[in-house]
Amino acid sequence: MGVVADAWTWLATGSNWSGESGAWHRLGEHVYVSGVALLVACAIALPVALWLGHLGKGGALAVNISNVGRAIPVFAVLALFMLTPLRTAGYLPTIVALVLFAVPPLLTNAYVGMREVDRSVVEAARGMGMSGGQVFLRVELPLAYPLLMTGLRSAAVQVVATATIASMVGQGGLGRIITAGFNTYNTPQVVAGALLAAGLALLVEGALAVGARVMDPRRRRRPTRAALV
Amino acid sequence: MSTYAVSQTVHQAAQNCLVANDWICGEYLRTRSEELTEATLQHIWITAASVLIGLVVAFPLAVLVRARPRFAGPVLGLTTLLYTIPSLAMFSLLLPVFGLSAALVVTGLVLYSLTILVRNIMAGLEAVPEDAREAARGMGYGPWRMLWEVELPLALPALMAGVRIATVSTIALTTVGALVGKGGLGNLIDDGVQTTFKAQVLTASALCVLLAVTADLLLLGAQRLLTPWTRIRAVSKPAASKATASVATAPKAVV
Structure with missing residues (x-):
């Protein structure tokens, strides 16, 4: 496996990391567009999904939007954007495309999470005299939390992957190391870029998985219960 | 005039x-109808080969996990790990092994389809009622005959739900194969972006979506034909169809 060794040499060479097309700059671009897109997607999808879930309406929309998102190629959307005036707007075409593909998993999971909260628990909370807002904040939201975080994780992984494809239409990000390698028939560079992109995706997935477990609202109460047993 | x-x-x-x-x-x-037809045909055969090979690999894996539950963690962990890797990176990592070939694209797509297919086949096999197994055993069915004649048919709705999701997302992902010149309609999109040819990009993109919708409907039709009993059950027990629907939305969204 000489290629792996060559890819490692590429990664270990300092000059490949510096400059406008260096790995640090590409990584920065990747994290920037992914972060902005994920925040915008959360700001759009979560209020809509949680509100619809609380009311128990719009289920068909929440589920179907996921299926529609699956059928549309990321590459096609990016390509179409690059042929519109958006092309000259810097990172905007990538960010808009990333938001479009991050919204479906967020929306679907948050909605399903809210709807799968045991109705008898919600009824009991109402019976205790909780208002709609209290039921939402103290009952539904904590119980929907696991699926909410699943949605966030899917969306984040989706966004990181989509940001890679943006390089195929000439936008920035880690994918550019790969496409530049293809253009110069430099296989070690292609593999090195792929390792960086895959590493970032796995890191994001892992960090969110750990973060979700640490921040689980029901986790804090569990140790005391375990101590009683 | x-x-x-x-x-x-x-x-x-x-x-x-x-x-x-x-x-x-x-x-x-x-x-350009000739060029469009050629690209569409390449798209279809790459997708079909990927999903079929995916099924051939996923089915034994799901059966293995059911027979030896201690393999469940590693198999599910590995397929989820593969699913996390961005498609562009996956194709690039396969480049030293396959070179610029359609085999590279098909292999990458097979690895992605495994996540959805293994999960859905497992869910389908788990959902087989114990009564049905018991009855088959009582009638003297061996484990293989039971698998083919009792469990597989009963697992079909969940399996087909998985095949539909895998097919639709594979059709979308095939476009990324343009990276190595084997992306079906993706090749036309790639070419169109570089030459700013609007009609070509829009037509190829629309054909991709059309292909995905058509494939989904055809598979739904095939599922209905293969499992006529589910429609009868769906009328008397709406919960049955609801269960398959939730299986369909269960795996993580897309790549």
Whole structure:
């Protein structure tokens, strides 16, 4: 496996990391567009999904939007954007495309999470005299939390992957190391870029998985219960 | 105006949409129909090969996990790990092994389809009622005959739900194969972006979505034909169809 060794040499060479097309700059671009897109997607999808879930309406929309998102190629959307005036707007075409593909998993999971909260628990909370807002904040939201975080994780992984494809239409990000390698028939560079992109995706997935477990609202109460047993 | 003059003006107007680089252009469809057909056929065979090979690999894995539950963690962990890797990176990592070939694209797509297929086949096998197994055992069915004649048919709705999701997302992902020149309609999108050819990008993109919708409907039809009993059950027990629907939405969204 000489290629792996060559890819490692590429990664270990300092000059490949510096400059406008260096790995640090590409990584920065990747994290920037992914972060902005994920925040915008959360700001759009979560209020809509949680509100619809609380009311128990719009289920068909929440589920179907996921299926529609699956059928549309990321590459096609990016390509179409690059042929519109958006092309000259810097990172905007990538960010808009990333938001479009991050919204479906967020929306679907948050909605399903809210709807799968045991109705008898919600009824009991109402019976205790909780208002709609209290039921939402103290009952539904904590119980929907696991699926909410699943949605966030899917969306984040989706966004990181989509940001890679943006390089195929000439936008920035880690994918550019790969496409530049293809253009110069430099296989070690292609593999090195792929390792960086895959590493970032796995890191994001892992960090969110750990973060979700640490921040689980029901986790804090569990140790005391375990101590009683 | 004579017929000749009319046809001449129509022809010029049609030519103009190529010159003006319009998004929608009938002349493009007419003059490049051969190229479009070729790209569509490549798209279809790459998708079909990927999903079929995916099924051939996923089925034994799901059966293995059911027989030896201690393999469940590693198998599910590995397929989820593969699913996390961005498609562009996956294809690039396979480059040293396969070179610039369709085998590279098919292998990458097979690895992605495994996540959805293994999960859905496992869910389907788990959902087989114990009564049905018990009855088959009582009738003297061996483990293999039971698998093929009792469990597989009963697991079909969940399996087909998985095949539909895998097929639709594979059709979308095939476009990324343009990276190595084997992306079906993705090749036309790639070419169109580089030459800012609007009609080509829009037509190829629309065909991709059309292909995904058609494949989904055909598979749904096939599922209905293969499992006529589910429709009867769906009428008397709506919960049954609801269960398959939730299986379909269960795996993580897309790549």
